[in-house]
Amino acid sequence: MxxxxxxxxxxxxxxxxxxxxxxxxxxxxxxxxxxxxxxxPLAERTKLLDALKPGDVLHIQSLDEFFMTLExxxxxxxxxxxxxxxxxxxTEEYIFSAHDKGDFTALFRKIVRQVADAMKxxxxxxxxxxxxxxxKKDTHT
Numbered sequence: 565m566x567x568x569x570x571x572x573x574x575x576x577x578x579x580x581x582x583x584x585x586x587x588x589x590x591x592x593x594x595x596x597x598x599x600x601x602x603x604x605p606l607a608e609r610t611k612l613l614d615a616l617k618p619g620d621v622l623h624i625q626s627l628d629e630f631f632m633t634l635e636x637x638x639x640x641x642x643x644x645x646x647x648x649x650x651x652x653x654x655t656e657e658y659i660f661s662a663h664d665k666g667d668f669t670a671l672f673r674k675i676v677r678q679v680a681d682a683m684k685x686x687x688x689x690x691x692x693x694x695x696x697x698x699x700k701k702d703t704h705t
Contacts, residue, residue, distance in 0.1 A: 566590050568623045569612055569630060571597040585625045585654045606632075613640070618648035626655035634680035638673055645669065 568591040570582045586594075595612040609630070616622060622644060624630040630653075631637035641660060644651050651660040660669045 565592045565617070565620045566623065567592065567612060567616065567620060568594040569597070569609060570594065570625055571606070571629050574598075582625050586623060589623050589654075591623060613643065616644065616647050616649045620647075621650045621652060623652045623654060625653075627653050627658070634676050634683065638676050638680065641669075641673055641676075 566589065568586050568589065570585075572579055572582065593615070595608040597606050597608040612622070627637065631640060641651070645660065645662040648662050650662075651658075653659070658668075658672070660672070662669075664670070
């Protein structure tokens with residue numbers, strides 16, 4: 565089955581542009597997220613992930629539309645691929661599959677993990693240096 569997922573923020577003209585991404589795609593069921601800036605889990609995305617079965621194809625407009633963080637990207641990619649679902653990212657023109665013979669999917673996931681780890685370390689260092697000034701502890705925080 566061919567599934568689609570789109571997130572809308574409510575900007576004028578956004579819905580037409582995003583839906584046009586799938587013009588030539590035979591989508592059986594489209595999941596639409598209307599609260600794209602919500603901090604809670606995205607309800608429609610959760611329903612979609614529950615509906616996926618082996619052999620399905622999931623079409624998304626872009627990686628940053630489906631994944632909120634790099635950690636989430638790695639985790640959800642693992643979840644989708646474990647279900648033997650193919651993920652087609654239309655903007656980036658990436659196709660992720662558990663059956664990727666060229667190991668693109670494995671390489672991409674490794675890079676995502678390494679960048680996410682590096683960002684965590686950088687953020688940790690920023691937190692440490694933000695409380696120091698010229699090597700002295702900042703007592704104003």
